[in-house]
Amino acid sequence: MNEETNKKEISAIKGTKDILPQEARYWQVAEATARQIFELYGYRELRAPVIEPTELFEKGTGASSDIVTKEMYTFVDKGGRSITLRPEYTPSVVRAIIEHRLDLQPQPLRFYYIGPMFRYDKPQKGRYRQFHQIDIEVFGEKDPAVDAEIVEMAHHLLKKLGVEKVETLVNSVGCKKCRPAYGQALRQAARAVKDRLCPDCQRKAEINPLRIFDCKVETCREAAATFPLITEYLCEECRTHFEQFRSYLDFYGINYRIDPTLVRGLDYYTKTAFEIVTEHLGAQNAICGGGRYDDMVKEFGGPDLCGIGFAMGVERLLSVARITTPKESFVYIAYLGEEAKKKSLATAREWRQKGVECLVEFKDRNMKAHFSRANKIGADWVLIIGENELARGLFQLKDMNNSQQYEGTNEELLKIVKQKGKQDAST
RNA sequence: GUGAGUGUAGCUCAAGGGUUAGAGCACCGGACUGUGGAUCCGGUGGUUGGGGGUUCGAAUCCCCUCACUCACCCCA
Incomplete structure (x- = not known):
């Protein structure tokens, strides 16, 4: 250690923070409330390790995703293995299911977990390098009623924690059968107007044309308005699933907005995608995001087991929650x-x-x-x-x-x- | 990774080239030796984020660096 680093006070690593006793009270209430509500719906806790083989995320999260290409905390351990601090939880659950043959148990399987995740992002409001997620997954249930049920459960938890003024965005991202055709049509449309797009979007036109929908530049928005929408390309099965999902949301009386440009960042989603956003969080406005991933277990070499789940960001949740902590007496x-x-x-x-x-x-x-x-x-x-x-x-x-x-x-x-x-x- | 803003006591902030960097709150003690909160008085606490430069003189101006904050990309 040189003199300069010696002088420097040791502080928490960038993007991480201490949760001091006063604040920890709020975490305790939020966590206890989440457990309590999930158990009411038949979910059980499944605790997976914080570290996993790097390839779990390369395969599960997707080798081309931002998370895997630039945001993972990866290191080589003393045995020469490549280890990664989990950036998300779903791949770990899928691994555990396959490893312990949990698919042989009566389905559907319902799991929840609360714990830290790690992503090497640049920190800003609502975004940290060590952050915490409340995560739930259901495996082996194809019925769109369960898609709606987890959205309802998320709302139940938010209501219990005093979170108000949220908006629910829903979409269907299609499946292996119908998504490629849409991707092609979209890319074609993007190329056709490429010279009218901002430099950023010209790049997106090749890599991820869906992202052009999010651009704030006026000419890009005008161009994007002419692009085809996924909803027009869904196959029979996906369209029916989406319609039924929405009718169950109506049944629960949950207000939502269909956002055909909602894609979610992870590669593995199929059919249902949804997000719950709030206006009080700045640029990072999603407190909950989730969707269906019907092919993931099979692609891992496991049984053909569909899945759906969501993740809630605890830091973001707490910044908008109105929690009363129990009175202490001593x-x-x-x-x-x-x-x-x-x-x-x-x-x-x-x-x-x-x-x-x-x-x-x-x-x-x-x-x-x-x-x-x-x-x-x-x-x-x-x-x-x-x-x-x-x-x-x-x-x-x-x-x-x-x-x-x-x-x-x-x-x-x-x-x-x-x-x-x-x-x-x-x- | 890119851009912008901000860094002075534990916290909130003064001092904007000129003695020894101040105040409020907080903390500790006293006024008050078996009864708290109020008030008054006193005390601890700072290499002004770090390094270099300009200057007779730098918290103040310049450069570099680090940290934090916000935004972009992306996401919880």
């Missing part, structure tokens, strides 16, 4: 003198075993300092153990919220604290 034990200190430790131990949060601080303080400290750190109760208390076998307990003070035995005071805690929980 007892600060104020002791005076060495003998009382020992008594405090024993009392704290006993009360904790009975489910009451207690704090004893190992610093000699006078009574005023004890109370000042207890107030500062937000204690709801102060239990006083001093010489008088030791002599009489009766402690003092003060309710910091209303200044009421009680005198009583260990058991009596414990009962008061637990009783009040119950009242708070029920209101």
Whole structure:
């Protein structure tokens, strides 16, 4: 290490951040709520490793995708294997299904998972290099009713977390049968007007003409308006699937907008694609994205098992959620003198075993300092153990919220604290 | 990877070439030796992101670099 790096303070890696206790409370609520709701729909947690063989994503996510070509955290381990920190979760689930022959279990299979993902992107609002996703997948269910059900489930979760003013975008990206014809028609149309496109779009015309739809340049928009839409090219099966998907959304009363230019970034989607966006997130406005991937398991050499799922970005979710965190309540034990200190430790131990949060601080303080400290750190109760208390076998307990003070035995005071805690929980 | 903006105390911000870089909040202590919040007083805390240059003199001007923020590409 040279002198310069030595001087530099060590800080969190670019695009990563610490979640401090106050903020972690919100994460805990969001995660617990997601688990609770997914379980209501019959989903079960499946935890896969954070690191996977690099080829899993090259095959699954797609060798030509942006994620694989420029955003993966890849390294060679001591055994010479190429390892990648997962940039998304779906390929891991597919691998686990094949590896453990989960396809032999009664279908459909429903899984969820919450955890960190890694992409070497340039960080900006709502985008980090280590970010977190809430991910669900369903395997072995072809019925478009399930497509609508996961959208409904996503809305259920968003509503529960107080997320408002979201818009749901839906599309069908077709399948192996109908998508190539559309791609050809689109490319042809793009080439025909190439000289009217901005330099960026001229490049897109060859690589990914669908992206031209997103361009903000006026001439490009005019040109794109004349391009064919995927909806006009869907085969019979995909069109029917899309129609039924939408009719189930109508059945659930979910408002949506058909966006024929919605493609999603990943190569593997078939038929249904959807996104839930919000206006409060800046450029990265998608809080949830998902779709169907009916060919992926088979392409991995597994059984012919269709799949569908979505991923929610936890950071983005939390930035628009309105979460109330549970009230915390704890007892600060104020002791005076060495003998009382020992008594405090024993009392704290006993009360904790009975489910009451207690704090004893190992610093000699006078009574005023004890109370000042207890107030500062937000204690709801102060239990006083001093010489008088030791002599009489009766402690003092003060309710910091209303200044009421009680005198009583260990058991009596414990009962008061637990009783009040119950009242708070029920209101 | 490209572009723009911003970097001064833990946080929010002053000082815009001229003594020793300040304030509020926060933190610690005292006024107040068995009862918190208020008030008053005091204290800790900075190589002004880092390096180089111009200058008698740089937080201030110039160059480089790093970090953060936002945007592009793309995505959660």
